[in-house]
Amino acid sequence: MQKSVHTKPVFRRRLSAKNWLTILLIALPIVFLLSLLIGSVNIPLKSIADIIFNPDQVKSSWVYIFRNYRLVKAIAAVLSGMALGVAGLQMQTLFRNPLADPFILGINSGASLGVALVVMGTGVLSGAFISGLTTLGDISLAVAASIGAGLVLGLILLVSRWVRNVTTLLILGLMFGYATNALVSLLIYFSRPDRVHAFMIWSYGSFGGVTWNQLRVMAPVILIGIGLVMFLPKALNVLLLGEDYAKTMGLNVKKTRFLILISSSLLAGTVTAFAGPIGFLGIAVPHIARNLLRTSDHKKLIPATLLLGAIVALVADMISQLPGSHYILPLNVVTSIFGAPFVIWVILRQRRGETSFVV
Amino acid sequence: MELCPGELICLVGPNGSGKSTLLRTITGLQKALAGEVMLHGKPIESYDNKALAKVISVVLTTPVRVGAMRAYDLVGLGRFPFTDMFDQMREEDHKVVRTALEMAGATPLAERFVHTLSDGERQKVMIARALAQEPSLLMLDEPTAFLDLPGRVSVMQLLRDLAHGHDKAILTSTHDLDLAMRIADRVWLMGRNGEFLQGAPEDLALDGSFSRVFSIGKVQFDAYTGQFQMNGMPTRQVMLKAEGLNRIWAEKALNRAGFSVGDEAEIQLEFVENTWRLSYQHKQKSFENIYDLLQTLRHVELEKAE
Numbered sequence: 001m002q003k004s005v006h007t008k009p010v011f012r013r014r015l016s017a018k019n020w021l022t023i024l025l026i027a028l029p030i031v032f033l034l035s036l037l038i039g040s041v042n043i044p045l046k047s048i049a050d051i052i053f054n055p056d057q058v059k060s061s062w063v064y065i066f067r068n069y070r071l072v073k074a075i076a077a078v079l080s081g082m083a084l085g086v087a088g089l090q091m092q093t094l095f096r097n098p099l100a101d102p103f104i105l106g107i108n109s110g111a112s113l114g115v116a117l118v119v120m121g122t123g124v125l126s127g128a129f130i131s132g133l134t135t136l137g138d139i140s141l142a143v144a145a146s147i148g149a150g151l152v153l154g155l156i157l158l159v160s161r162w163v164r165n166v167t168t169l170l171i172l173g174l175m176f177g178y179a180t181n182a183l184v185s186l187l188i189y190f191s192r193p194d195r196v197h198a199f200m201i202w203s204y205g206s207f208g209g210v211t212w213n214q215l216r217v218m219a220p221v222i223l224i225g226i227g228l229v230m231f232l233p234k235a236l237n238v239l240l241l242g243e244d245y246a247k248t249m250g251l252n253v254k255k256t257r258f259l260i261l262i263s264s265s266l267l268a269g270t271v272t273a274f275a276g277p278i279g280f281l282g283i284a285v286p287h288i289a290r291n292l293l294r295t296s297d298h299k300k301l302i303p304a305t306l307l308l309g310a311i312v313a314l315v316a317d318m319i320s321q322l323p324g325s326h327y328i329l330p331l332n333v334v335t336s337i338f339g340a341p342f343v344i345w346v347i348l349r350q351r352r353g354e355t356s357f358v359v
Numbered sequence: 360m361e362l363c364p365g366e367l368i369c370l371v372g373p374n375g376s377g378k379s380t381l382l383r384t385i386t387g388l389q390k391a392l393a394g395e396v397m398l399h400g401k402p403i404e405s406y407d408n409k410a411l412a413k414v415i416s417v418v419l420t421t422p423v424r425v426g427a428m429r430a431y432d433l434v435g436l437g438r439f440p441f442t443d444m445f446d447q448m449r450e451e452d453h454k455v456v457r458t459a460l461e462m463a464g465a466t467p468l469a470e471r472f473v474h475t476l477s478d479g480e481r482q483k484v485m486i487a488r489a490l491a492q493e494p495s496l497l498m499l500d501e502p503t504a505f506l507d508l509p510g511r512v513s514v515m516q517l518l519r520d521l522a523h524g525h526d527k528a529i530l531t532s533t534h535d536l537d538l539a540m541r542i543a544d545r546v547w548l549m550g551r552n553g554e555f556l557q558g559a560p561e562d563l564a565l566d567g568s569f570s571r572v573f574s575i576g577k578v579q580f581d582a583y584t585g586q587f588q589m590n591g592m593p594t595r596q597v598m599l600k601a602e603g604l605n606r607i608w609a610e611k612a613l614n615r616a617g618f619s620v621g622d623e624a625e626i627q628l629e630f631v632e633n634t635w636r637l638s639y640q641h642k643q644k645s646f647e648n649i650y651d652l653l654q655t656l657r658h659v660e661l662e663k664a665e
Binding site for chain 1: 386387388408409410411412413415416417419421423425426427428432433436437439440442444445446492
């Protein structure tokens, strides 16, 4: 086994981490542009400039679709991908577990509960939820989702102080997820059909449902979450060795845990509030980043997961549009179909000790 | 208890005597159950995490499992208390890392990925990481637990060299009493019922402390050899006529089989013309090697028992 590890670079020359970051930086705008072109209505590339600068000279339906649907959707995808990717990275390092992500640890379920309470609990907001919420409604949705996410994450962190075994912790996270999902089911059971329908549509996951108004809440919150992460690469690096080592190396573990908790719940909670519970992005993106860059250094991994997360989210969205057809798949279907085999691959790779953690 | 620079102290004691707890208390990982830890004349609570990390560094017993990280970068993590918020390594930091690798004998491992290292190699890298914190006090919790014999000896030697050559105070817990006695400047001995003794290894052997703390049932600490003996077997005597190395190893073999060497004994063992000759009740038998000899000796013992 050791031998194969050593001979690898001879056959496959690897790009340096810096080069990969440059490639990702170039790839993101290209994928972004591509996502603007793809959809049930065919808008040619050469009209894009006209849509932006001379809207009077092109079909008004194109301008409308571009401005109010595709552009918002692409921006929402970029923000969500970045948020989920970097939240997953933080979770994996904090729990030192390759399978940790907001989804598996039940954090998304917590966010779902928050959203369900807002959507189905209050009739006022639920009516608005279908037709587009007021700014106040958007904020309350984001807050509810973040609080739900934060509660579950806090509960897991609390338990993690006594339960050292990460597998146990993951199972507990799953159980928390089931419990909150049960509460959500209970809410659905006693709710009016139109509210239930709105909630079901939301739970399929979609960047397409995000409006400009919602983006005004979503973008700043996610940027604050990402801003918090920017202060954490050094702390995350020493946390790779475990909390005991981190403490003896001078890290304020409690404060760091709290910061990770806050930023992860803001990020995962906000995305879940507006785009629905999107699975697998949070697990997969950090692993792709680590494998491409061959590093565990969060100074490089954080920008890489941000860029890759955005790219993967855009690609997943493009696939869900089923280019050339008039159908749109739920986003969750796409991420799960590609995500599940990927996670299996991650688990099998564990045996070879090549990823950052060993279960 | 007191720790001084330039001294290698081995902390020994049976399982459950509180070695890890003591280490965790001294390193500030947990609060003292009783008493106080003073560091450079100040109580340990008065240090914040970062200040403490510049004085004490630690190698913990659980093996660190990280992938996609080079040994050099792992050692570089030791600069945590010294670098700025964004973790930029200055040339000075790189120099310390290189020195730490050199001191731990881990320079050839620098470019390897951590997950490709053997247990012994990884332990050296972890020690280098601890050294990169430039501590005056280095604490290790059973650093030799997962290592083979040469690995254990080389880690302990490394620790002794660090203590003597670089004037560090080093405290390491270990289950390897034999090695501890050969290498430690001082031994801290912890018993199950809160007993604490210290001194040169030889002092503790002479005053019977080792025997008292470590003797459990059939396993006894032998103050003559400094090793553990299996006691409780019916001991019979063999008269041994052999010289030099042959005598030493034959005696070991006899002990292992439950015999001791005595002057007046029914059973006689003699080494002549490169064969072992065993005499017992006027019967004689010759053996090519010790293995065959022991097979027969055990048989003799059985006959006697009947």
